[in-house]
Amino acid sequence: MRCAGCGDAATVLKTVVCRTDRERRGVLCTSCWLPLRDRLWIIPGSVVVWGKCLSHGSWVSLRDLVDVKPGAAGKGVAPGGTCTMCAKEGA
Numbered sequence: 001m002r003c004a005g006c007g008d009a010a011t012v013l014k015t016v017v018c019r020t021d022r023e024r025r026g027v028l029c030t031s032c033w034l035p036l037r038d039r040l041w042i043i044p045g046s047v048v049v050w051g052k053c054l055s056h057g058s059w060v061s062l063r064d065l066v067d068v069k070p071g072a073a074g075k076g077v078a079p080g081g082t083c084t085m086c087a088k089e090g091a
């Protein structure tokens with residue numbers, strides 16, 4: 001998933017819809033969404049948050065991390081933890 005504004009693979013992308021034209025929707029990172037927030041609605045429940053599995057080093061959905069630690073992945077505020085797959089292997 002990439003931000004529709006800057007093309008960045010951000011760790012947190014909001015699914016937004018245009019207030020005046022509901023057909024226009026996309027995903028935006030926080031910095032692209034902020035200046036447009038008067039014109040865009042965020043669709044609740046469809047925020048995609050990525051976290052880094054510190055065991056195998058890949059980005060996974062935050063829902064797949066068992067022990068989320070904010071900022072653990074180092075880059076900015078990217079959360080890190082252990083994915084369900086690695087957690088099972090370690091058990």
Ligand SMILES: [Zn+2]
Nearest residue numbers: 003006029032
């Ligand atoms: Zn962006």
Ligand SMILES: [Zn+2]
Nearest residue numbers: 053056083086
């Ligand atoms: Zn893992």
